[in-house]
Amino acid sequence: MNRKERVLDLFFEIAGLFIMSIGIHSFIVPANIAPGGVSGIAIMIQYLWGAPIGFMTLLMNIPIFLLSWKRLGKKYTLQSLGAVLLSSVILDYVVTPWFPVYTGERLLGTLYGGILAGAGLGLVFSRGFSTGGTDAICFLLQLKFPQIPIGKMLMLVDGLVLASSVLVFHNIEAGLFGVVALFCQTKVIDSIVYGSEHGQMFFIVSEKNMAIKDRILGEVDRGATLLKAVGAYTMEEKEVLLCAASKSQFAQIKRIVKEIDPDAFFIVTEVSQILGEGFKSVMDDTL
Incomplete structure (x- = not known):
């Protein structure tokens, strides 16, 4: 890979993680929703105990990376680890201290949070990078249960996080709005990186x-x-x-x-x- 490609990779990765962090901090967190994945769990932990979302996301990914190093390979693990480290720094030290939060209509916060998070992840994925987390968990589970399609595993993991958010936020709408945010996020990622094809x-x-x-x-x-x-x-x-x-x-x-x-x-x-x-x-x- 030449220098130009590496610079473009870094630019898209930083820009994508920055946009995703704005979506999480400014819209998703104030709406009290956790739209799946490891970041969703980190949002619930912050709600309960006030721990920084970026730091908790990194902490929860450590055991996943230890397993993926052995099972999924060094290259995948190092790329994912770099993305998670960068994401944690941007979210906790750049976006959270300086960017305002949206406290208006909850549905608008849900929609814009899902769109921005999807746009950010779409930029990251478009350069062939991964952010670990749910993807790595599902890849590891598929090694154990190869008969289960990866799509169904992703739905199962995200579904468990959404169900847990109802209990954590003591509000059934947290789960309903979380589904809306996750739907928007998925559609935006598909439109940026893949289109609508399977x-x-x-x-x-x-x-x-x-x-x-x-x-x-x-x-x-x-x-x-x-x-x-x-x-x-x-x-x-x-x-x-x-x-x-x-x-x-x-x-x-x-x-x-x-x-x-x-x-x-x-x-x-x-x-x-x-x-x-x-x-x-x-x-x-x-x-």
């Missing part, structure tokens, strides 16, 4: 397909297929690399192709469903 299909024509294939297998942990093809103009035999991936892996695969062969012919198509090994099982599909 997955992507990649067709890559390159003289360096073997190197691209090795990087995808090693770094993204996705399979790939080499297809024999013939160029219609030159009538020369070529190989087309076919790869299906989940929406969260789009930026990472795109970067791999760009780094190895900037001149590659790269086609990305949207697919409504991907079934089979590594995705939702055909047996689980309700057609």
Whole structure:
């Protein structure tokens, strides 16, 4: 990766975490909602005992990172740890002391909090980074229960946090507004990073397909297929690399192709469903 790409990565990461922190501090916290994830648990802890949200988010991620180091790999863990450290500093020492909080209509606070948090996370995810937390928990759980789709695990974990928020805030609307904020956050993330598709299909024509294939297998942990093809103009035999991936892996695969062969012919198509090994099982599909 060249220096320009690294600077862009850092810019998007800082900007995204800054926007997310404003959404949490200025809108979500005053609305007394906890829209899922480790940050939602940290918000409830702050409500009960006044502990800083950023610090508690970092503290709760430590055991998750220890497990992910062994199970998910050093690169994923270090990237996530860096994002969480940066997020904690921005939230506790930059946004919280200087930015005002919104104390008006609760529904507006919920909507804007979800939108800003989603926009911030969307910028972070668009560069292929992760913030650990719920994602890491679900990846670790899937190693133990591979038959359960990752989407269902995310819903289960976030659902438990939302249910707990009703008890902590002593208000059933905390859970209802939390669902609204989580919905807005998810939709904004999808619109920034992925669009509305459920997955992507990649067709890559390159003289360096073997190197691209090795990087995808090693770094993204996705399979790939080499297809024999013939160029219609030159009538020369070529190989087309076919790869299906989940929406969260789009930026990472795109970067791999760009780094190895900037001149590659790269086609990305949207697919409504991907079934089979590594995705939702055909047996689980309700057609």
